[in-house]
Amino acid sequence: MRKKIKCVALSAFVLPGLGQLCLGRRLKGGVMILLDNVFILAALYIALRSAGKLMLAGRGGALDAEKVLAGIRADTPFAPWVLGAFMVLWFYGVVDALLDKGSSDQEQY
Numbered sequence: 001m002r003k004k005i006k007c008v009a010l011s012a013f014v015l016p017g018l019g020q021l022c023l024g025r026r027l028k029g030g031v032m033i034l035l036d037n038v039f040i041l042a043a044l045y046i047a048l049r050s051a052g053k054l055m056l057a058g059r060g061g062a063l064d065a066e067k068v069l070a071g072i073r074a075d076t077p078f079a080p081w082v083l084g085a086f087m088v089l090w091f092y093g094v095v096d097a098l099l100d101k102g103s104s105d106q107e108q109y
Contacts, residue, residue, distance in 0.1 A: 008097045016093030023100050032093055039086040046076045 003022070011019030017032030050072045057068045 004097075004100070007100075008094060011093040011097040012090075016090045019093060019097030020100075023097060023102070025100070025102075028096075032089060035089055036086070039082055039089065042082045043079075043086070046079045046082065049075060 007019040007022035009019075010022055011017070015033065016036055017029045020029030020032060022029075053068060053072050053075070057064075057071075
């Protein structure tokens with residue numbers, strides 16, 4: 001039982017997919033960590049692109065917030081999808097680690 005709690009905590013608080021690796025599900029954990037990295041890199045790309053727009057708008061003198069936000073939203077229409085996909089993956093990782101029945105409760109890490 002202790003191992004299962006540790007694995008669920010790894011998936012919930014550290015990185016989705018680590019709980020599956022902890023439970024011995026190497027392929028599933030590896031795929032989930034790969035997807036995590038893709039979503040994190042996409043989010044960083046979106047954030048840096050938005051920060052660049054903000055810095056350029058600040059150099060021009062008068063900063064019109066509405067125009068800057070409209071420009072950012074137009075350039076990154078897939079930002080909510082990236083966040084939503086990461087949240088679905090996180091939820092799946094926690095629930096999957098919690099409901100995994102293949103691991104032995106006798107094993108202690």
